[in-house]
Amino acid sequence: MTPSHPQDVAPRTTWTAPPGRAPLSSRLMRATWRGLPARRYDVGWEPGLVVPAADGSPLITDHYFPRGRGDFPTVMVRSPYGRGLPWSPMYGVLLAEQGFHVILQSCRGTGGSGGAFDLWRNEAADGQATVAWLRDRPWFDGRLGTAGPSYLGYTQWALALDPPPELRAMAVQVGLHDPHALFHPHGAPRLEDTLAIGVGMTYQHRGITPFLRATLRLRRHLPDITRKLPLREAVRPVLGDETPWFDEVLSRPDAADPYWEGASTAAAADRATVPVCLVSGWHDILLDQTVEQYDRLRRAGCDTSLLIGPWTHTSALQRGWPDVFADTLAWLRAHLCDDPSGLRPTRVRVHTGGRDAGWRDLDDWPASPAGEHWFPAPGGRLTAEEPASPGPLASFRHDPADPTPSVGGQLLSPSAGARDNTALEAREDVLTFTGPPLTEPLEILGPVSARLRVSTDTGHADVFARLCDVDAAGRSTNVCDGLVRLDPRREDPSEATVPMSSTAHRFAAGHRVRLQISGGAHPRFARNTGTGEPVLDATALAPVRITLHAPSALILPRAGATGPGGSPADGSAAPYGPDGARE
Structure with missing residues (x-):
């Protein structure tokens, strides 16, 4: 077994750094960033190294390194999106100038690497093969960390399923661990983001110009593409035939389908011993997965930290990057360089939204705090x-030929995040229930949900629920939301629980709490055609009438409230013990 501490590593052969500098484009982008730590070292670059994959396919890898004397730990970054912008400056250059070797590798079948790309089946084995290759590098001193966002987070979790002894730290930013939950949250296909992911997988490693053209083409044609039937044929002009997985993932909504076997890497967090730093944003498409990762790691007793900012999936790596990089760098230094001086004083740091927005440090994140119930009532009231x-409260007709549009929320597009919902709420297919003006601020912290009793006339329907903050002028802004696809076999009316993600938000005095309910959010989610046909092959549309019944409830995790068993709901609860119970 390869030793995990540098003092135990066998003497290495002398390594002479090659003369290459980091790519000019990466250096230019680095020069535009503000709020990042000062450079410690000049950066060298060794591009185009060939690493054998588990099956022998060549994995093209770039090596960035600090030009300085002494031993430096290594950070591994594995990506299906190429090795150029923005990954080269964000990870290769920035980490190398802080004193880390960095290997930036294109996953199998992407960015010039050999073999065929698969969404999950190769990452664990290819990560292990890359670590085996590292052991023979003269500059590798036995200290290994990993870093990266989104699918680059998935490659980290895949390696952590059987962590090599050298692995000492992970930094998972807006990261994925369960592909099925990404594409089919609560049974409804996530359409717009799946298309965006397909464009990224197909074009990003080809260079910035082809990628931007493809992205703009998708934005321009998105309304037409997502309304045509059948959907399977409508996406061809954007994705072509190069992403067969698009058909595969959207045609298999059931998590028990054999297609998804081995896709989730949740087990890595359940038994983790490697310290993990987690980062997300309140409007990140992978927020729920990040919160789940944190909860699993805490139950396993693993050293972990959590940072959640006022970001979307992409803005966390843009305007949020100084905070994200500082958190990542401090974590890697603490666990790879035995330098904890930059760590935050508390395990959790979250940004509280609302008029009095700001950062808040917490001892822990509330997994299941007490819920304050607000009830929809006749006349659009929330009490x-x-x-x-019991009895019917209100009903509306949802027509998939004119689907309820999506406004803001957890999306990959620039339209993600908090948005004005006034026009959306004026539609006849959107219900709103609004509380009275608050006499004092209301702060919520944790997972939000709606427990709704609904009936339909056809059985085929989705229910979208959204929490909004209504200011004194009547402007309604989304805070968090969720959608579930109803089971047509259920009894009618029946209770449907809509998980609405987690949040930290402060409703100011004079503002009002609003629950918004509709039959969809298109094209964020594929519309329910109302016929029961598979989403990709449906050729007909059928309207549905959805009725909301009492008692239904919006459940808000009020900060400072007492949770089940008397545990505080403000994040100060004691840590989990080995059996998953709080100590």
């Missing part, structure tokens, strides 16, 4: 009093 008797 603290549970209705005295």
Whole structure:
């Protein structure tokens, strides 16, 4: 077994750094960033190294390194999106100038690497093969970390399923661990983002110009593409025939389908011992997965930290990058260089939204805090009093030929995030229930959900629920939301729980809490055609009438409230013990 501490590593052969500098484009982008730590070392670059994959396919790898004397730890970054912008400056240059060797590798079948790309089946084995290759490098001193966002986070979790002894730290930013949950959250296909992911997989490693052209083409044609039937044929002009996985992932909504076997790497967090730094944003498409990762790691007793900012999936790596990089760098230094001086004083740091927005440090993240119930009532009211008797509250007709549009929220596109919902809420197919003006601020912290009793006239329907903050002028801004696809076999009416993601938000005095309900959010989610046909092959549309019944409830995790068993819901709860219970 290869030793994991540098003092135990066998003497290495002398390594002479090659003369190459980092790519000019990467150096120019680095020069535009502000708020990042000062450079410690000049950066060298060794491009185009060939690393044998598990099956022998060549994995093209670039090596960035600090030009200085002494031993430096290594950070491995594995990507299906190429090795150029923005990954080269963000990871290769920035980490190397702080005193790390960095290997930036194109996953199998992408960016010039050999073999065929697969969404998950090769990453664990190819990560292990890359570590085996590292052991023979004269500059590798036995200290290894990993870093990267999104699918680059998935490659980290795949390696952590059987962590090599050299692995000492992971930095997973807006990261993925369960592909099925990404493409089919709560049973509804995530359409717009799946198309965007397909464009990224196909074009990003070809250079910035082809990628931007493809992205703009998708944005321009998105309304037409997502309304045509059948959907399988409508996407061809954008994706061509180069992403067969698009058909595969959207045609298999059931997580129990054999196609998804081995896709989730959640087990890596369940038994993790390698310290993990997690980063996400309130409007990140992978927020729920990040929160789940944190909860699993805490239950395993693993050293972990969590940073959640006011970001989307992409803005976390743009305007949020100084905070994200600082958190990542401090974590890697603490666990690879035995320098904890830059670590935050608390395990969790979150940005609280609302008029009095700001950062908040917490001892822990509330997994299941007490829920404060708000009840939809006749007349579009939202009250603290549970209705005295059951019965219909309101109904609307959802027509998939004119689907309820998506506005903001968790998306990859620039339209993600908090947006004005006034026009959306004026539609006849959107219900709103609004509380009275608050006499004092209301702060919520944790997972939000809606427990709704609904009935339909056809059985085929989706339910979209959204929490909004309504200011004194009447402007309604989305905070968090969720969508579930109803099971047509259920009893009618029946209770449907809509997980609405997690948040930290402060409703100011004078503002009002609003629950918004509709039958979809298109094209963020593929529309429910109302016929029960498979989403890719449906050729007909059928309207559905959806009725909301009492008692239904919006469940808000009020900060400072007492959770189940008396545990505080403000993040100060004791850590999990080895059996998963709080100590």
